[in-house]
Amino acid sequence: xxxxxxxxxxxxxxxxxxxxxxxxxxxxxxxxxxxxxxxxxxxxxxxxxxxxxxxxxxxxxxxxxxxxxxxxxxxxxxxxxxxxxxxxxxxxxxxxxxxxxxxxxxxxxxxxxxxxxxxxxxxxxxxxxxxxxxxxxxxxxxxxxxxxxxxxxxxxxxxxxxxxxxxxxxxxxxxxxxxxxxxxxxxxxxxxxxxxxxxxxx
Numbered sequence: 001x002x003x004x005x006x007x008x009x010x011x012x013x014x015x016x017x018x019x020x021x022x023x024x025x026x027x028x029x030x031x032x033x034x035x036x037x038x039x040x041x042x043x044x045x046x047x048x049x050x051x052x053x054x055x056x057x058x059x060x061x062x063x064x065x066x067x068x069x070x071x072x073x074x075x076x077x078x079x080x081x082x083x084x085x086x087x088x089x090x091x092x093x094x095x096x097x098x099x100x101x102x103x104x105x106x107x108x109x110x111x112x113x114x115x116x117x118x119x120x121x122x123x124x125x126x127x128x129x130x131x132x133x134x135x136x137x138x139x140x141x142x143x144x145x146x147x148x149x150x151x152x153x154x155x156x157x158x159x160x161x162x163x164x165x166x167x168x169x170x171x172x173x174x175x176x177x178x179x180x181x182x183x184x185x186x187x188x189x190x191x192x193x194x195x196x197x198x199x200x201x202x
């Protein structure tokens with residue numbers, strides 16, 4: 001469980017009805033926090049525009065938000081693993097990642113799941129801005145899928161894997177972790193454990 005007692009709020013925005021929107025991180029997950037004066041005790045979590053949205057009472061303490069939010073986020077992610085995301089949700093997630101971590105310097109024209117991506121975790125066509133993500137990623141942690149999405153988004157600006165590309169992709173703070181996770185999956189596969197997974201990116 002995340003033990004931080006004070007949340008760092010970014011992109012703070014005043015909404016209608018006295019609500020306040022901000023971006024926070026809970027348990028390593030980027031979350032849109034909606035604080036409302038009308039909400040007294042209950043807290044809820046849902047997916048909205050490809051991002052987890054946590055609605056909480058305006059005066060709820062950060063420590064309580066983290067504690068209750070962590071449990072709700074875990075349940076939400078568990079349901080997501082049981083029901084693979086649609087192409088529209090994947091595209092919304094990619095748009096969100098491009099805005100938050102890549103400063104909207106790149107934007108895809110399409111992002112789809114692909115059953116044909118059996119040797120690559122993801123690929124993109126720079127000329128058209130189209131991104132394809134392997135369905136082999138279904139059921140893996142969201143931050144790992146996000147790493148693959150950011151990797152392919154970065155290719156829309158840098159076509160090779162040079163230093164500029166690596167620096168740009170590394171704006172996503174969990175990129176190294178995502179790469180290490182996928183390396184582990186590929187290693188296990190090469191040891192004969194489980195199905196055949198991709199072992200690289202485009």
